[in-house]
Amino acid sequence: MTIVLDSTFATAEDTAKALGVSKSRLKRLVRLAGPVAMKAERPAFRAGMRHAATSRRRGPGVTAKRKKQTRGKTKKAAH
């Protein structure tokens, strides 16, 4: 006898919830299932965009020189 299922399709989140898997572990496990998909979704991983993404993460206009200067000012203020 064939059973026609009418329940919702259990996603990884549903399964994790049913089995008592924590959210952080779920995140790690889902990464195992879809690293390719995750890369495709993020524009940073597209060819030629890696550089732009890296600079965005650092923040615009904050150079190493400026960082050094800031550290110096803080040092002076402390004295």
Add this chain to the structure above:
Amino acid sequence: MAKRKRPRTDVFLNIPYDKKFERLFLAYIAGVSAFGLVPRATLEIPDSSRRLDKILNLIRDCKYSIHDLSRVELDRTKPRTPRFNMPFELGLTVAVRKRKRNMKENWYVFESVDYRLEKSLSDLNGTDPKIHDGRVSGVLGELCHIFRRRGRQPSVQQMRQIYREVRKNQSVILKESGAKSLYKARVFKNICVVASAWADRVVA
């Protein structure tokens, strides 16, 4: 009025936990997950004096159950005894299902050898066991004969892909769980989550 979300469905897997069965163990998890169902097993239950009550609760919680009796055979270590856990849990399931009047008999018996069940458990005469021949494709094919889903019906190829991906990640999962065997609660849960994630991706 907002449409009420239908609940998920759990499947109780009553399967042997031995080294030789590992491939079929993964096949059952991959196959059940491919249908958008949640695999459950007694592996989740920690060893304690109340284990039997917890097994009964688990059976009650699951709408469907799959019982693999293919490895009810004598082990190598002395005194040589068969594992009675699987037939015992099948008996519990039948009793639980019979007790509830409106509950359909949604339990299925899997075997690897034709006509062996008639000899080993003649009380089940009239119940057709699903014969998987001890092969992954056999398990996946028989699961396709049991379940059907409108809209997101997985093909055997898709189920096989999920199985392959889970098997590929087996060592990573074991490492993450800090275990050497697949038959540990944490490993089982991790495999189920990974299989579900793949099913959600593969089965369109």
